Amino acid sequence: xxxxxxxxxxxxxxxxxxxxxxxxxxxxxxxxxxxxxxxxxxxxxxxxxxxxxxxxxxxxxxxxxxxxxxxxxxxxxxxxxxxxxxxxxxxxxxxxxxxxxxxxxxxxxxxxxxxxxxxxxxxxxxxxxxxxxxxxxxxxxxxxxxxxxxxxxxxxxxxxxxxxxxxxxxxxxxxxxxxxxxxxxxxxxxxxxxxxxxxxxxxxxxxxxxxxxxxxxxxxxxxxxxxxxxxxxxxxxxxxxxxxxxxxxxxxxxxxxxxxxxxxxxxxxxxxxxxxxxxxxxxxxxxxxxxxxxxxxxxxxxxxxxxxxxxxxxxxxxxxxxxxxxxxxxxxxxxxxxxxxxxxxxxxxxxxxxxxxxxxxxxxxxxxxxxxxxxxxxxxxxxxxxxxxxxxxxxxxxxxxxxxxxxxxxxxxxxxxxxxxxxxxxxxxxxxxxxxxxxxxxxxxxxxxxxxxxxxxxxxxxxxxxxxxxxxxxxxxxxxxxxxxxxxxxxxxxxxxxxxxxxxxxxxxxxxxxxxxxxxxxxxxxxxxxxxxxxxxxxxxxxxxxxxxxxxxxxxxxxxxxxxxxxxxxxxxxxxxxxxxxxxxxxxxxxxxxxxxxxxxxxxxxxxxxxxxxxxxxxxxxxxxxxxxxxxxxxxxxxxxxxxxxxxxxxxxxxxxxxxxxxxxxxx
Amino acid sequence: xxxxxxxxxxxxxxxxxxxxxxxxxxxxxxxxxxxxxxxxxxxxxxxxxxxxxxxxxxxxxxxxxxxxxxxxxxxxxxxxxxxxxxxxxxxxxxxxxxxxxxxxxxxxxxxxxxxxxxxxxxxxxxxxxxxxxxxxxxxxxxxxxxxxxxxxxxxxxxxxxxxxxxxxxxxxxxxxxxxxxxxxxxxxxxxxxxxxxxxxxxxxxxxxxxxxxxxxxxxxxxxxxxxxxxxxxxxxxxxxxxxxxxxxxxxxxxxxxxxxxxxxxxxxxxxxxxxxxxxxxxxxxxxxxxxxxxxxxxxxxxxxxxxxxxxxxx
Numbered sequence: 012x013x014x015x016x017x018x019x020x021x022x023x024x025x026x027x028x029x030x031x032x033x034x035x036x037x038x039x040x041x042x043x044x045x046x047x048x049x050x051x052x053x054x055x056x057x058x059x060x061x062x063x064x065x066x067x068x069x070x071x072x073x074x075x076x077x078x079x080x081x082x083x084x085x086x087x088x089x090x091x092x093x094x095x096x097x098x099x100x101x102x103x104x105x106x107x108x109x110x111x112x113x114x115x116x117x118x119x120x121x122x123x124x125x126x127x128x129x130x131x132x133x134x135x136x137x138x139x140x141x142x143x144x145x146x147x148x149x150x151x152x153x154x155x156x157x158x159x160x161x162x163x164x165x166x167x168x169x170x171x172x173x174x175x176x177x178x179x180x181x182x183x184x185x186x187x188x189x190x191x192x193x194x195x196x197x198x199x200x201x202x203x204x205x206x207x208x209x210x211x212x213x214x215x216x217x218x219x220x221x222x223x224x225x226x227x228x229x230x231x232x233x234x235x236x237x238x239x240x241x242x243x244x245x246x247x248x249x250x251x252x253x254x255x256x257x258x259x260x261x262x263x264x265x266x267x268x269x270x271x272x273x274x275x276x277x278x279x280x281x282x283x284x285x286x287x288x289x290x291x292x293x294x295x296x297x298x299x300x301x302x303x304x305x306x307x308x309x310x311x312x313x314x315x316x317x318x319x320x321x322x323x324x325x326x327x328x329x330x331x332x333x334x335x336x337x338x339x340x341x342x343x344x345x346x347x348x349x350x351x352x353x354x355x356x357x358x359x360x361x362x363x364x365x366x367x368x369x370x371x372x373x374x375x376x377x378x379x380x381x382x383x384x385x386x387x388x389x390x391x392x393x394x395x396x397x398x399x400x401x402x403x404x405x406x407x408x409x410x411x412x413x414x415x416x417x418x419x420x421x422x423x424x425x426x427x428x429x430x431x432x433x434x435x436x437x438x439x440x441x442x443x444x445x446x447x448x449x450x451x452x453x454x455x456x457x458x459x460x461x462x463x464x465x466x467x468x469x470x471x472x473x474x475x476x477x478x479x480x481x482x483x484x485x486x487x488x489x490x491x492x493x494x495x496x497x498x499x500x501x502x503x504x505x506x507x508x509x510x511x512x513x514x515x516x517x518x519x520x521x522x523x524x525x526x527x528x529x530x531x532x533x534x535x536x537x538x539x540x541x542x543x544x545x546x547x548x549x550x551x552x553x554x555x556x557x558x559x560x561x562x563x564x565x566x567x568x569x570x571x572x573x574x575x576x577x578x579x580x581x582x583x584x585x586x587x588x589x590x591x592x593x594x595x596x597x598x599x600x601x602x603x604x605x606x607x608x609x610x611x612x613x614x615x616x617x618x619x620x621x622x623x624x625x626x627x628x629x630x631x632x633x634x635x636x637x638x639x640x641x642x643x644x645x646x647x648x649x650x651x652x653x654x655x656x657x658x659x660x661x662x663x664x665x666x667x668x669x670x671x672x673x674x675x676x677x678x679x
Numbered sequence: 680x681x682x683x684x685x686x687x688x689x690x691x692x693x694x695x696x697x698x699x700x701x702x703x704x705x706x707x708x709x710x711x712x713x714x715x716x717x718x719x720x721x722x723x724x725x726x727x728x729x730x731x732x733x734x735x736x737x738x739x740x741x742x743x744x745x746x747x748x749x750x751x752x753x754x755x756x757x758x759x760x761x762x763x764x765x766x767x768x769x770x771x772x773x774x775x776x777x778x779x780x781x782x783x784x785x786x787x788x789x790x791x792x793x794x795x796x797x798x799x800x801x802x803x804x805x806x807x808x809x810x811x812x813x814x815x816x817x818x819x820x821x822x823x824x825x826x827x828x829x830x831x832x833x834x835x836x837x838x839x840x841x842x843x844x845x846x847x848x849x850x851x852x853x854x855x856x857x858x859x860x861x862x863x864x865x866x867x868x869x870x871x872x873x874x875x876x877x878x879x880x881x882x883x884x885x886x887x888x889x890x891x892x893x894x895x896x897x898x899x900x901x902x903x904x905x906x907x908x909x910x911x912x913x914x915x916x917x918x919x920x921x922x923x924x925x926x927x928x929x930x931x932x933x934x935x936x937x938x939x940x941x942x943x944x945x946x947x948x949x950x951x952x953x954x955x956x957x958x959x960x961x962x963x964x965x966x967x968x969x970x971x972x973x974x975x976x977x978x979x980x981x982x983x984x985x986x987x988x989x990x991x992x993x
Contacts, residue, residue, distance in 0.1 A: 108812070592810050593850050618711045618764065618805075620955075620976055621922065622947065643706055650708020651852070651886035652843075653807050653815045655759060655980055669979050671760035673807055675815050675847055676708065679885045 055147035056093040058121065060159040063087040070456075071438065072270030073171050079164025079262040080106065080141075082132045086161070088125040090114070090145050098148040099123040106141050106163060107132045131532040137201075138163045139261045162263035167198030169258045170459075172231060174268050176254075180337065181284045182274045182309030183240055191236045191271065194228070195258045205234040208255040208267070212275065213244050240275075250274040250284075274309065281363035282309040283373040284338065293481035295381020296322065298349040304342040304376075305335075306361050313363040315340040321357040322380060323347040354384045354478055379479035385416045386480030390447070392472055392487055400490040402568045403458045409451040409487060410444070411472050419476040423449045426471040426483070430462055430491060431455070458493040458570075466490045492568050496523040499575035500547070500562040508581045509553055510605070516560065517548040523564035529574070531559050540564070553582035588613075588658050588670065593677040596641030596648070600626070602658055603634045610661035611635035615654050615674070623649055631663070641678055651677050705892035705917060709852070710817055710841050712875055712894065715768035715803060716754050717972030717987040721940035721959020722927040725912030728898030729862060729871040733989065736770035736799030739860035739873040739896070740823040740835025743772050743797035749992040754970075760981030764807040772799035772823075796826035801837075815845040825860070835860040841881065854881035856891055872897040893917035906931045910942070922946060927957070936963040940972075953977035966991045 063086070065075050080086050088101060095117055103109030107130045114123035141163045145156040177190040189209075197203045205225075206218040224235045236256065246252065255269040276282045284307040291300055306315055317330045326347025333341040342361070356377050364370040395408035413421055423443075424436040431438075439453040451472070455461065462468065467488040474482045500520040520526050525537040526547045531554070538549035551560065561577040589601040602611045611632075614625035624644055626637035643649050656672040712727070714720040715737045719727055729735075730742025733750035751771045758764040774797045801821035809815055818841075825835030837858040844851040856879035862871030876891040898912035908931075913924035927942025938961045945952045959972035970987040 590810075592813055593847050614978070616978060616980060617707050618713060618758065619707055619922075620759075620946070620978060620980060621706045622978065623706055647705050648887075648889075650705065650889065650892060651883055652707075652709030652711075653764070653805075653817075654708070655763070657978060657980060659979075671763065671980055673763045673809055673815075675809055675813075675845060675850055677850060677883075677886045678889075679883075679887065 054152035055097050055149050055154040057154060057156040058091040058093060060088065060090040060145055060156060062161055063089060071435065072268055074267045075168065076267055077263055077265040078168055079162030079264060080129055081165050082129055085126060085128045090123045090125065092121050092123065092147050095119045095121055100146045101125045102144045102146065103127055106143060106161065132163060133165050133532065135163055135165065137166055137262055139263065164262035166201055166262065168264040169198060169203045169260055169266060170196045171266065171268050172196055174256055174271065176271055182276050182282050184276050185240050185242045185245065188237060188239045191256060193234045193236065193256045195232050196230055197232060201260045201262060203232045204259050205236065206257050207236045207238060208257055209238060212246060212252050212254065213241060214246065215244050245275065245277065248275055248277045276309055279367065280369040280371045281313050281365050282371065284308060286361060286376040288378055294386065295354065295379035295479045296346055297382055298346055300346045302344045302346060306340045306342055308338045308340065308363050310338050311336065313365055316362045317342045317344065318360045319344050321359065322378065323349055349380060349382055352380060354381045356478065381478040381480065384478050387413050387415055387421050387474035387476050387482040389482060389484045390414055392484055394487060400492060400568060401455055402492050402570055403455055403461060405455050407453045407455060409470065410448065411451065412448045413474045414447050415476050419478060422475045424473050425451050425453065426473050427453060429468050430470065431460060432462055433460060461491065461493050464492050464494050493570065495570035495572045496564040496566055497521060499572045500526045500564050501575065502578060505560065505578045505580055512553055512582065514551045514553050514580060515548065516551050517546065519545050520547055520564040521545050524567040525565040526562050527565060528562050553580065557581050588672055590674060593675040595677050595679060597638065599636050599638040601634060601636050602660065604660050604662065605633060607631060607633055607663045608660050609663055612659040613637050614657045616657065617654055623654065648678050649676060707892055709843055710819060710891055713766055716752065717959050717970035717985045718940060718961060720972030720974050720983060720985045721957055722910055722929065723925055723942035723944040723955065723957040723974060725925050725927050725942050725944060726898050726900065726910045728873055728896035728912055729869060729900060733770050733772045733799065736772050736801040736823045737768060737803065737821060739862060739871050740799065740825040740837050741833035741860045741862040741871060743774065743799055743823065743825045744794045744827060744833050749774055750990060752987060752989040754985055754987030756983060756985035758983050759976065764805065767804045770799055770801040772797055799823040809847065813846045818842045832861065832863040849884040852881055852883035854879060868899050868901045870899045906933055937961065
């Protein structure tokens, strides 16, 4: 605040001086005492300062390793110095116009923790190297560490869309080429780069930018990363080796996707990948069933055999095997007599032999023999809470009760794919709260990952028992509303200046139920939108100076639009003095008092206290305007520089007030 | 004598060069002279035409030869109402001594060393708030030199490097200025004067590149009984019209390490004279001296408070 008004002053400055001298002597004494008791340490030596990493997100396989600092965000900085006991400050001026802030925690071992919540930096320019000086004060000296920098990023981070290995080959050998395609959506116009991290495959792996081709598909960046597996320097032969790609941008965003898996084979024998019972899918095997198993191996051209003797003592004859593409083999078998065999899980050995005669028998495939054992029975399921309408970010809670007639152990999991197309059961938390009763908790993701709006979307609960029986319950239906109003609020014409502290704002907001009003980027209140006409109106209190006014629209469940267009309304408060910065000859001072004045005086002084020019207006008025040609009382053009302005007002009731402001004068 | 001749010529050239420029009664804008020390402020700036010790680096450079000690001084001031403007100053000076021996009583008697020349470096920083969170600042770096001349006259010169900057676009600038000072003794009085911005050049980002307004400070002081020193002084515009004049006194207790100063000055002498009052206190602890000074403003601009610390080196 530049203007500091104060009340009427006495005409006897000598008396004021005596009081001021007394106060000042007390200040001097306190200053001396403070100097005398200050703790003593040496010159601080900086060790290391880091920004604590962001918290881990909930999206599977996607991890934000670092990011820029956004608006209204709390960051933590850990600064390590050679000793505890220093007074350590961080200067956030360059980040968000903040000031010096002391460390909130001195851990006692030289580490100091800063916590800072950024202000509204949405109108700052994003920066990739915003210096935050760290100042440590010992008694003998002060050290300022000026090389710690963060990014200021109000634009957001790149978003992972999809990453996959182009050829669906699962097993790789030395000399094979891995081709990965990764699609990322940038935040605004900030470019995205990619790098691969295959160190879990080859510990000495280094990313080769030459192996990356980049294309744009509408808004998205599509990267194709090609890598040939070397003949040496690999990890030992194993399955499910994770591969990562990392997207970066110039604003410190660094996001890792590690959802790709490959199997590495360095030997020559066939390697199994997976075996899946395709038919029957949701129950155990019965006598006479036509089984279909898809057995996946690391290559095609193998001779594959499945031994079903353990299932039916070989009464079903031999299995037929079809060599499909991409290492998949379809095994068909007609189940023979199961008489006298009890229901249980049996192991089916599957063997593959290559052209050289190398063979491998996988004993890990099991199927359920289940002639008569009933599957899980649903008892009851319901949503916790009264509502059935959900929108992004809400938490869905379901309680469900199941039983097994034969006492088999049950596994319960939700199937919310109708609600979230990319849903996997591990995203929900399922807890057995008592025998047979389960609680399922799932937090709905953002609107981009949800299905389309609709009523009655089924939330399916799946129960499995140990004999492969599967039961589903789809009686729970929820309503989804993730769609915000289509358009942002549009204000009717707002004035550039307001003479009143209260401003009536009106406008239109299509399909909205509420309009939230913000003043200077701070939420004020919500006002209802009239159904049918979609009109809104509200009285908004203004503050002195420029008021930035904007709004978002909301539907009845709180789905928000982005902020609409900003409007700037100047309010000349009860008392204000306006003038341009810099002031050049021909500009004017405006002295305002909404309570009315009978006299207004304005004088310009230099920093030596010399009066340069003064103005006066008498009468009865709300506002006085004093234009100045830049010439002093002697007619000389004033020197450029910094000046003080003294404004004196006499109100209608005779009370006077004085305020002192500053101005920058330029005589161009 | 040979060593002093070039400096004398330098002073003469400076004075001639200054005289060639037309003088006007312009008020200061950027880079004004602001009393940089609490002791200076306590006397209302009336003694700035004399100066003494390390403080003279930013006053009259010849004062470095008076009370000649090597020293360091720093100060901070809040100017006028509501902390709109802050001002800091720092100075350091070196003194070169010469030994003097007198023939008395049939043998040489050595007298205390006397300063023959002195070199000082000064720094001031001014920072002010502007509307809409803008700021303005000025930095001055001064190099001052003084030495004894003939007939007990002391002469000095100071070069100031000036830099102004602001968060407001195209409102900065920079340049240089030359100040000259003289002092001496006359009939029991110590008299002195300093001419500020005798020669100056400022290059503004967008404003007109006028030189800084020239200004003069003259002062006279005389010791009185009981540890009191009386001071009178005046500040003059470039055309020698008076800007401000007044009187003051400084009292140093003989039994206590404390001193008090007070002064009163008048300005706008030709139209509507306005008086301001000033006062200050200094406490000396060994080689350290803490000072505080205060000046009122008759124009209701608020007071000026300044704190300072001075260290004298043996």
